[in-house]
Amino acid sequence: xxRIWVIASILLLARVVAADPMTFSLAGDVQLGKKPQLSVxxxxxLTDIRVDLAREDGKKFSLKHPGLAKxxxxxxxxxxxxxxxxxxxxxxxxxxASGKRWTEQLTFSTLVRGGPLKVTYDAEHLDLDxxxxxxxxxxxxxxxxxxxxxxxxSELGTGSATYTTEPADGWQSLTWTQxxxxxxxxxxxxxxxxxxxAVKLELIPWSVNVEHEDVKFKTDSAKIESTESxxxxxxxxxxxxxxxRGEKFMPMRLYIAGHTDTVGPNAKNRKLSLDRALAIGSYLxxxxxxxxxxxxxxxxxxxxxxxxxxxxxxxxxxxxxxxGPANGVPPFKGPYLKVTADWKxxx
Numbered sequence: 561x562x563r564i565w566v567i568a569s570i571l572l573l574a575r576v577v578a579a580d581p582m583t584f585s586l587a588g589d590v591q592l593g594k595k596p597q598l599s600v601x602x603x604x605x606l607t608d609i610r611v612d613l614a615r616e617d618g619k620k621f622s623l624k625h626p627g628l629a630k631x632x633x634x635x636x637x638x639x640x641x642x643x644x645x646x647x648x649x650x651x652x653x654x655x656x657a658s659g660k661r662w663t664e665q666l667t668f669s670t671l672v673r674g675g676p677l678k679v680t681y682d683a684e685h686l687d688l689d690x691x692x693x694x695x696x697x698x699x700x701x702x703x704x705x706x707x708x709x710x711x712x713x714s715e716l717g718t719g720s721a722t723y724t725t726e727p728a729d730g731w732q733s734l735t736w737t738q739x740x741x742x743x744x745x746x747x748x749x750x751x752x753x754x755x756x757x758a759v760k761l762e763l764i765p766w767s768v769n770v771e772h773e774d775v776k777f778k779t780d781s782a783k784i785e786s787t788e789s790x791x792x793x794x795x796x797x798x799x800x801x802x803x804x805r806g807e808k809f810m811p812m813r814l815y816i817a818g819h820t821d822t823v824g825p826n827a828k829n830r831k832l833s834l835d836r837a838l839a840i841g842s843y844l845x846x847x848x849x850x851x852x853x854x855x856x857x858x859x860x861x862x863x864x865x866x867x868x869x870x871x872x873x874x875x876x877x878x879x880x881x882x883x884g885p886a887n888g889v890p891p892f893k894g895p896y897l898k899v900t901a902d903w904k905x906x907x
Contacts, residue, residue, distance in 0.1 A: 627655075681693070705750045822870055
């Protein structure tokens with residue numbers, strides 16, 4: 561005889577009918593490393609017990625058990641243990657003593673929960689102008705939500721996305737909306753994997769490039785001349801203004817990146833640019849800057865104006881000032897990411 565039975569729960573379902581030669585239950589929610597199991601118990605002697613299943617991805621599974629005496633139970637492992645949700649259709653059948661073959665048609669879902677979710681994110685996959693953030697998940701993603709928080713702590717906008725396929729490069733995209741002329745301080749994300757597990761995280765892409773007038777140093781010198789002090793005092797005022805707006809939300813750090821032109825050996829320019837960044841940072845700290853300061857020298861490797869070697873170009877003799885989260889990575893993008901620099905924190 562053939563009957564249809566739908567297993568509606570992935571957690572646990574028991575099928576018990578007094579007239580049936582077999583009862584069964586499904587333990588369909590398991591941790592990674594284990595397989596869902598179908599428990600079958602014989603109500604009378606049975607032989608040639610079979611489970612034939614087709615998974616939604618087209619893969620087929622056949623399980624066999626030689627037989628059970630009345631009251632005996634067998635555990636039959638389902639699937640291949642792959643993490644995530646899966647839907648199955650198929651039959652459970654057995655040969656009964658009367659000579660008839662008993663058959664049940666099954667439809668059910670299982671869930672193999674993976675280990676801890678890992679999210680990969682970097683500055684190259686964030687575009688605040690396009691309201692776009694990309695991430696990688698340690699297993700297939702099902703959906704994601706994002707909330708953008710502004711500099712005053714208010715909610716600027718939200719966005720959401722669902723994912724049905726894994727992109728070739730692994731990066732999933734998520735966009736949001738926000739009013740014009742507003743700046744994002746923080747992105748709050750909730751990402752759900754295909755197995756139902758979720759992870760929440762906060763990304764702080766906020767940073768401010770401090771517009772300033774560059775200090776002019778003498779050739780091969782890192783000394784700040786008295787005639788240049790007014791420029792740094794003006795920069796300090798701008799930095800303090802930014803800090804006042806955001807310090808209640810997070811600790812901040814000023815990053816100073818020093819540069820040179822292409823005159824002289826690269827190694828010498830690296831040291832010269834670091835010394836100049838150190839001089840600027842020390843000046844600002846002595847003038848009362850309270851937040852932490854980190855400095856690095858990039859020498860002639862991140863030119864503002866491309867020139868030939870040994871070109872005396874004043875525009876390239878500069879320092880960039882960027883304020884960012886104290887607990888984050890230096891908030892520099894573009895050509896900076898191609899250069900390895902040793903950031904030093906001033907005491």
